[in-house]
Amino acid sequence: MLTHGINTYPMINPLHWGYNATVEHLASETGTxxxxxxxxxxxxxxxxxxxxxxxxLGDGAQFQLDPRLFTGFLQTLYLSSADYSKTHPVFYGREIVQFDDGVCTADWVRNDWVRKYKLNEVTCNFDKGAFDADERKTHPEGWPRLQPRTRYMSESEKEDNMNDERPIVIIMHGLAGGSHEPIVRSLATYISQIDGGKFQVVVLNTRGCARSKITTPALFTGLHTGDLEKFALREKARFPKRNLYAMGLSFGAVMLANYLGRVGDKTPLKAALCLSGAWDMVLSSEKLQHDFWTRNLFSKNLTQFLVRFAKVNMGELEVPEGTTPETPPTVENPVFYTFTQSNMKKALQMRNVIEFDDVFIAPCLGFSSGIEYYKEASPLNLIDNISIPLIALNSKDDPVFGGIAIPQQFLNKNGNVLLCESDLGGHVAYLQSDGESWASKAIAQFFSEFDKNVL
Structure with a gap:
């Protein structure tokens, strides 16, 4: 059961305005x-x-953000609306990852393609003709066109990629996002380039996201973490002695935390980090529904992403009107029977994420409502079973999920979990005056130092 009575922050809190930010460590009272x-x-x-x-990320560490973006709302809005097309021009090589119940896609950072395609890192120009020619050779028939600088790898390129023995950092993206998101590209750049390129970095796109396809009626939810589990085990099996790490941001942090709590000490990961994750999804949902600014500035856009996601994948998901499941849906055996044309018409009028989950997701998992789904999917439920060192990096001025991170009574359950709580930063933003994300650099440093110094 989740804790109740955790205070949410008001819509506008002058105590969380400014640009001089501080990190505070919160952990179990018995230590980490x-x-x-x-x-x-x-x-x-x-x-x-x-x-x-x-x-x-140290206790009491201070950092400066862009003075013009002096609230979490401004930080987050700028990240979502500014032109980042010429920043962090990452090249990705895409792999279709086959599971027993469908596929997802993995976008591997290919820094070797910077030279191959003659990237000018100032202008972001590159040999697009050569890139497009290779893209045409490798693009599977019937699959969507990919984001800039992303193409499918050839069989020989996949083989070379699979022979890479460097430690891996897996990145889990946000809701309905993918490897193309500016903050994901920022993280991929800093992590892949630190210490001369010591890490192999891959973004694991959830099913149907990042211009991929759903090939079976099986979707991602906060409770379905099997793709990450199987992918991590596959990578560990290739080179058992190398280290594996993972980080998730926003909804990806929810999925990562739930995965860690579900598998416990069976995870092959050595350490992990969650950025701006919702630890209590019920309270975060309340903010998305009832906070005026959050509801109008963020919730509507998130809902539109989900509706668009459903619409483009209706070819695989659609069922006839009146379809009912042959067996009662459960989390273990979901039945995605709600993707009808009549429900899609309802979706066009939706303005809040919970409306989408009420209609499309909760019934397929056997829940009576989105709130019941959120109760079950909140990572706080499983925090005591996380078995590896995990940093939770959350900001008190997060305008999307709210300044609610991990209550002390839950931290007391597990010394593996360290909450690094900043007073400023917004939702996955942490933008500095130079346009770079403080969080991306700090996260890359964490993985680098952990890999260098911890047995």
Whole structure:
């Protein structure tokens, strides 16, 4: 059961205006887990490790954001509306990942293509003719056109990619997003380039997202983390001695946290980070529904993304009017029987995410409403079973999910979880005056230092 009575922050809170931000560590009252260090060094508590080795995320660390974006609303709006077409021009090589119940896509960062296609990192121009020619050779028939600088890999390129023994960082994107999102490209750039390119970085696109296709009537939800589980096990099996890490942002953080809580010590991941994740989805839903600014500035857009996602995948998802499931739907055996044309007509009038989940998602999982689904899908339910060091990076001025992170009573259940709570930053934004994300650089530093120093 989730805790109740956690105060939400008011719509406009002058205490969370400004650009001089501070990080505060919140963890179990008995301390965080002890980490064994390399080179015969003593063990160190997880919180102390972060403060000493990753000073950007240290307890009491300070950083500056863009003074013009002095609230979480402005930070988040700018990230979602500004022109980022010429920033972080990442090349991705796409792989279709086949599972027993369908497919998802994995976009691998290909920094070697920077030279191959002669990218000018100032103008972002590259040899588009050569790239397009290779894209035509590799594009599978019937699949959608991809985002800029993203193409399917040839069989030889996939083979080379699979022979890469570097440690991996898996990125889980936000709701209805994908590898093309500006913040994802920023994270992919910083993580893939740190320490001369020590990490292999891949964005795992959820089913049907990032201009991919759904090939079976099986969707992603906050409770379905099997794709991440199977993908991580596959990568670990290729080179068992290498380290695997993962990070999720926004809804991807929800999926990552639920995965970690569900599989416990069976995860092959060594450490993880959740950025701007909703830990209590019921309270976050209340903010999306009832906060005037959040409802009108963000919830409507998120809902439109979901409706568009459903619409473009109706070829595979659509069922005849009046369809009823042969067996009662459950989380373990979902039945996606709600994707009818009449429901799609209703969807065109939807303005809040919970309306979409009430009609399309909750019934398919056996829940009576979106709220019941959110209760079950909140990562707080499983926090005590997370078995690896996990940073939760949340901002108190997050205008989408609210300044609600992890209550103390839940932190007390698990010393593996360290909440790094900033007073400013917005929702996955943390934009500085140079347009770069403070969070992207700090997160890349965390994975680098953890891989270098922890056994």
């Amino acid at each position: 887990v002890s980490l064994p260090l390399k080179d015969g060094k003593d063990h160190v508590d997880f919180s102390q490790f972060v403060s000493e080795y990753v000073p950007a």
